[in-house]
Amino acid sequence: MHTITHITDRITLVMLNVAIWSGRKKLRAEDLKLGTEVPPEELVSLGSKRVCDPEPLRIFHRIKKGAERTCLQVGTRFLGGFAVPHAHAESIAESLAVLKVEFDTETRAFLAGYDRALEEWISNLPAWEEPIRRAIEPAEVVGTRLRFGYQIVRIAPAEQPGTLEEEVQGLGDGIFAEVEQMARELEGSFEGKEKLHRRALGTFRRIREKLACLSFVDRRIHPVVDTLDDWFARLPDGPIDGPIFNEGMGLALLLADAERMARHGAGQWAVQQGGMPSASDPEDTEAEVVPLPTERKTTVAASPLAVQSAMDFEAEMDALFSEVTIEVDDIDMQDHPPEPACARPVEETVADVEGFFF
Template sequence: MSHETQIILDRVVLVKVDANIYGARKKLKKEDLVLADGSKLPPEDLASLGSKRLLDPDKLTVFNRLKKEAERICLRVGTRFLGGFAVPVESAASITAELERIGLDFAAAKTEFIAGYDAAVTDWVVRHPEFAGIIEQAVDSVEFVSTRLSFDFLVVSVGLPDSLAPADVARLESKIGSLSEQMFYEISVEANQLIEQSLLGKEQVTRNALRPIRRMRDKLDGLGFLDHRVAPVVSTIDDLLARIPNKGAIEGGLLQEILATAMLLSDPDKTRRHGEGLLATQLPVIDDETEEVIEYAKSEPPAVLVVPTAPTPVITESAADSPDFTDLFDGIFDDELEAETVTTSDDWALDILLEKCQTDLKTGNDTDESNPSEHSAEPATVTAGDDEEADDSDQDYWF
């Protein structure tokens, strides 16, 4: 088993939710039907008769609701895995507490349902008197129904036995490797719901619209160890949330940024490419500049490396002093690598993000120029040729 796989297994627990709900249905038989003269039922290999309800399905709604609530609680911080949910170890205690509460609610609902089971069946027969016979002959006993209503959960760690065959190890590693893909998919589902239900066509929204974004942010942050591209996406969301006013309606440019953020999160591929693009502009750039300084020092006499007494325009515009977002999101909002393939909706979102990016760049440059002592402490490592090449790059994108 690879080191990366072991790290993931050490940081998650598997939560299995076991909720059994009585269906109150029985298979419909031919003798249950009263056919008109000359009518004929299709053979069983062509069509099945379906099922018949034994009581009002609304009586069972509470159990289905509790089961879905338990799943939502697990999905809030975890992702589907091996028939359960992979949840960060640090979240296991809070998840367990909430599932225990649901277990108590389920037990109380079961007690109430069992107490009123006979009355519910009788009421169903009264509502369908012409079919009373086929209902009554299929009714289950209250003891049997009680065994078909249960809620429980299990929290376990996942590991591999020492003697496991290589093929089985590879199979588990494949499942673990798909965890990040499942996580991004679940985020996209929630983001699409946010867009459809709360953002599209709105000129302003309340702060309630931020709740889904915060949930998605917290889920990504908690499961960030599944994919190295998650951390930059979380930072992008944090930057947006930090600029939201503490009260009042959200409208204008901020609302458009929220919509653009949700649109990005609604596409798993673009979310991954966004995080990868941000990472590509961080550590690799610093390493390249370090190597350039070393080569320059070796090839030039020491006198050339004397720091000037005042900062020059070249220094203030260097990549080390002013963050350069060139090519940051190149290719993220279009499925093809050519600019002309960007759709109208992508252009709209990019225009919003570009305007914010240009404002940040202007602010950043002004800040750099106001502190010349910081520039004069470092050698000039970027040549005029480097600046020209950066100017010819594709349009910057901010998110």
């Protein structure tokens, strides 16, 4: 139960409830004039037909994606919603309130022009007027299928929490997978280049912010944040090229691989603890939030980033590129690395983050 409450006591659950009308209806045999010899539904599905222009509906999908990105900036998917640190719940709620106003405004505008838009759609497809008109739904019905809702709740385990502990223990892997998706934006920033455009630093910083805010979830996350901070601290004011560019490329490769991130974090955490964690570690420490599998040693030992080698990040870059030779720095040993402060509160608008994730 400790593992569960250690996390649930520090997170707020954000639930999104966004409904968007598809603008489609089931395609029927009579629409295609197939006659009576039509395969049964158990065998063949005829698909769907559009009963209105899909373009006006795109704005609703964009707002929904914006809401998801807002939650994922400093949160992670959990129990059908998003787990976010308590400190960010209020600012996320404010951002979602703004998006709800936009969604509701767009809904009223869409419904006001609904009939006119239908006639334009039909006029562009005169040969299909009859099947389209058969499927038309009145504006008041369509209006019930456009909704933006959200709930901000605290959760606490019941005496019999079911599989909640498994869900909690999987949070770290989920965070690494989400970061892997974010790091795809960096794919074109290094290949075939000699200098790193500073615009790419925005992606690095968004990744760092997300990891820092959620580092209490999994002990493997904090070392990855340290790795990013170390690289940021050594960035020059001028062009980012040469060894620091190569190190950034290695860092991008690390972030783009969830399993490698997990190994790196586990290895660095083990170094900070003076060796690999054992089964006898106290259960009441933060280090036990997500226990490492017992087979981790065997799996990692075969990797160039083996945790038993006690490499720091620069040594890992040497393993990746065989270009740099650096001695392993002394690492301050501590039982519980402090939870890093988030770089900034969630205050980006949808436009600021448009397209960066998912």
